[in-house]
Amino acid sequence: MTDGTPAQFFDGLTAGRHEVRVALSDDRQALQIAGDSLPEPLRWPLADLRALSDTSDASRLTLTRHMHTDDEAPRDPARLVIHDPELIAWLHRTRPGLFRRDLHKGTLPKLAKWAAGSVAAVLLMLFVILPAMADTLARIIPIEREVAFGQSVTRQMERFLGGKRVGALVCDNPEGKAALNKMLTRLTDSREMNYEISLQVFDHRMVNAFAAPGGQVVILRGLLDKARSAEEVAGVLAHELAHVENRDATRNTLRAAGSAGLLTMVLGDFTGGAAVAIIGEQVLSASYTREAEATADEFALTMLENANVDASGFARFFEELEKMEGKSAGLPGYLSTHPVTRERAARAEAFAAGQSGTRPILTPEEWKALKAICD
Amino acid sequence: MDISTPSASMPVHYTKDGSAIFKLGFKTGLLTFATLGIYRFWQKTRIRKFIWSSTSAGGDAFEYTGTGLEKFLGFLIAIVFLAVYLGVIQMVLFYLGLSMLDQPDPFDPMSTVRFLAAFYISFFAVLPFLLYALYRARRYKMARTRWRGIRFGMDKGAWGYAFRAIGYGLLTLVTLVTLGILAPLMSFKLEKYMTDRSHYGDARFQQGGKWTGLYPALKHVLIGIGLLVLAGICGALDIPALAIIAGIVGYIWIFVGFIYYQVRSFAYLTSHKVLAGGITFDAQPRTGEVIKTYIIGGLAIGILAGIAFAILGVVVGGLTAAIGSGASIGSMIGIGLLAIAGYVVVLTLVQALGLSMITQPILAHFIETITIGNPEALNAIRQRESETGVDAEGFADALDIGGAI
Known part of the structure; x- marks a missing residue:
């Protein structure tokens, strides 16, 4: 290779193209670049050679040099485009560092600094600022707005459970409703409630109950079917009343509105990102909810105590729940929104053992009427 | 606009390689999922490098010099600012939306609209940032594009852009x-x-x-x-x-x-764009070609995705049936994970197919119809300073705009 192979050279100073010839230098340590339009031949040491990666055309190789510059990568702005397949193959074979990604000095410390900063900012937002703000906002929101929002949530829920119109699922057997109200009055008599409770039963086989914002409490028929005594229902009701008084639903909705935006932003729009975001939100909300649930349990037990209702019904309900959860029992505690059921049962059991002077919350007839509220 | 010396115009080419870009898109897509999204910055970089290097003017290929690491860094910087802004703004607006709400009724469409409006009001808080990010993303792309070793570039002006975009948008x-x-x-x-505000080297572009x-x-x-x-x-x-x-x-x-x-x-x-020195451009893309690509590509991808999902369904369904009702929790979770992984693989496949059968052909068609007038004047253009201050699309990524390339 005395004359060398033809190539194009761009000097990185002007957009003009230099037709050059490239050859290996006599000491075989550098590429010799010579052309009529170049003032003098250039010498590019082999050790400094770098090539562009992820290019589409395998028949051309664009070379540059490792060099300290202000560019995004430490590279010489000059480019040498070679087409000689032999030379390209030889460079691939003998230069293992051809496609190396060099970094500017100080890149990694800078990266570490910002990574720590952004993780701290996100954690601070998710676990301190957003919950605190949600707390404050949940306290200052006008009650009638909260009630309006709660009613809308309840209706959405009714629709979600298969109701075709407002009130389609509401059970309104008069004797049943009377029994339900008696239960509510007995539980709430002993304390001043912040909200006017709107208590309903939905005709759905799911064993569940929920408290929407603004005092909207809904029990699903499945729970009444499954319960063996009125005390079990009373325990669950007391638990939901606790959520109402603590404004848990409002607070959670506000917090989720903030953190959902944050999570999607962090995860970006990659394929499967939505799945990861949902799991993330689940883990996050589980960690808040577990705390709220534990507080609500304590609140419920106090409420039962003040109303002289036997808490062993509440304990029995948890045992029932645990049996039903049998299949998903393998789920670790940090993933489930409620504290591990067995622990809750034990807590209620212990509490019930210390109770005295309890009296039934409903007469057997009233209990029967409540169970038949959807008929 | 004066074309002083009429010389042969310079054609712009795009070398289409559907299978190479598909492989690149699929491989990097899987890596992105496996790294919970972090690899997306490198994915975007590698795909751009490929597309830029497929484009050439007068036989000289374009070069994309952006790096995955700088995008990741830009993203981290954007997160620090946006986390605080977005989290707070979103919640406050949601609260305000909530306060405006009156007796919503999901069975009444108007009320549902109001309800949704209350929820999506937060979008408007982000809009100025979106527009700001849009300009910054284009500026970053320009700053990382080179041809014949000379940098493209764009002046600062993202807030001016956001301001004007909102003004014209309202109009x-x-x-x-x-x-x-x-x-x-x-x-x-x-x-x-x-x-x-765009430049090639020391020459400025002008929109006529x-x-x-x-x-x-x-x-x-x-x-x-x-x-x-x-x-x-x-x-x-x-x-x-x-x-x-x-x-x-x-x-x-x-x-x-x-x-x-x-x-x-x-x-x-x-x-109607002119580059200083009397360099002109011409583009003649055809609507029919674009629509044809959309229809054929869309149909082909639809069919392929359907087949892939059917295979996945048969495999998961077959496994579930084979294990039967007496399945242990472990094997149930195993099948569930398999189904999720399969689903993500198919989605990644669809994305890579879209890149190869729709994005690239349309891009290729647009590029192939461009010619450059008075190319001799290009030789006189000199290098411009490098730009390191750009946030490397960090805001655009955090705000989910910019698309595949």
């Missing part, structure tokens, strides 16, 4: 009642704002032409709207058959009209 919205008649004004002025020059491009949208108006009149006059036909034709006409507008306005705006 267009106001005139929406008059059939969006001012849409070309917005397209033209915003493109001019960006072009006039007039905003009214975009009206011919809008004609099919206007015809479509006319047909819909006709459908409305026929409906009012109780001629249902004509109303339905005019409605359907008008709807399709508008849809095609929008593509026509995009293609033709690109052609107009490109053909």
Whole structure:
């Protein structure tokens, strides 16, 4: 290779193209670049050679040099485009560092600094600022707005459970409703409630109950079917009343509105990102909810105590729940929104053992009427 | 615009390689999922490097010099600022939305609209940032593009862009009642704002032409709207058959009209750009070609995705049946994970197919129709300073804009 192979050279100073010839230098340590339009031949040491990666055309190789510059990568702005397949193959074979990604000095410390900063900012937002703000906002929101929002949530829920119109699922057997109200009055008599409770039963086989914002409490028929005594229902009701008084639903909705935006932003729009975001939100909300649930349990037990209702019904309900959860029992505690059921049962059991002077919350007839509220 | 010495024009080429870009897209897509999204910065970089290197003018390929690491860093920086802003703003707006709410009823559509409006009000808080990020993303792309070793670049001006975009957007919205008649004004002025701040080396680009020059491009949208108006009149006059036909034709006409507008306005705006030194451009993309690519690519991807999902369904269903009802929790979770992984693989496949069968061919068609006039003048253009201060699209990524490339 005395004359060398033809190539194009761009000097990185002007957009003009230099037709050059490239050859290996006599000491075989550098590429010799010579052309009529170049003032003098250039010498590019082999050790400094770098090539562009992820290019589409395998028949051309664009070379540059490792060099300290202000560019995004430490590279010489000059480019040498070679087409000689032999030379390209030889460079691939003998230069293992051809496609190396060099970094500017100080890149990694800078990266570490910002990574720590952004993780701290996100954690601070998710676990301190957003919950605190949600707390404050949940306290200052006008009650009638909260009630309006709660009613809308309840209706959405009714629709979600298969109701075709407002009130389609509401059970309104008069004797049943009377029994339900008696239960509510007995539980709430002993304390001043912040909200006017709107208590309903939905005709759905799911064993569940929920408290929407603004005092909207809904029990699903499945729970009444499954319960063996009125005390079990009373325990669950007391638990939901606790959520109402603590404004848990409002607070959670506000917090989720903030953190959902944050999570999607962090995860970006990659394929499967939505799945990861949902799991993330689940883990996050589980960690808040577990705390709220534990507080609500304590609140419920106090409420039962003040109303002289036997808490062993509440304990029995948890045992029932645990049996039903049998299949998903393998789920670790940090993933489930409620504290591990067995622990809750034990807590209620212990509490019930210390109770005295309890009296039934409903007469057997009233209990029967409540169970038949959807008929 | 004076073309002093008429010389042979320089063609711009795109070397299409569908299978290579598919492999690259699929491989990097899987890596992105496996790293919970972190690899996306490198994915975007590698795909851009591929596309830029496939494009050449006068035989010299373009080069993309952005790096995955700087994008990741830009993203981290954006997160620190946006985490605080977005989290707080979103919650406050949600709260305000909640306070405006009155007795919503999910069975009444108007009430649902109000309810949704209350929820999506937070979008408007992010809008200035979105526009800001849009300009920054283009500026970053320009700063990382080179041809013949010379850098492209763009001046600062993202807030000016956001401000103008909102202004023209409001104007267009106001005139929406008059059939969006001012849409070309917005397209033209915003493109001019960006072009006039763009450089190749030490030479500045300039957007020539007039905003009214975009009206011919809008004609099919206007015809479509006319047909819909006709459908409305026929409906009012109780001629249902004509109303339905005019409605359907008008709807399709508008849809095609929008593509026509995009293609033709690109052609107009490109053909009226000038680079200092009298370098001119010409672009003749064809709407039919773009629509054909969409239809054929869309159908092929739909069929392939259908087959892939069917195979996945059969495999997961078969496994579930084989294990039977007495399955242990472990094997149930195993099948569940397999199903999720399969689902993600198919989605990644679809994304890579889209890149290879729609994005690349359309891009190739646009690029192939471009020619550069007076290319001799290019030789005199000198290098510009490198730009390190750009946030490498961090805001654009965090705000989910920018798309595949």
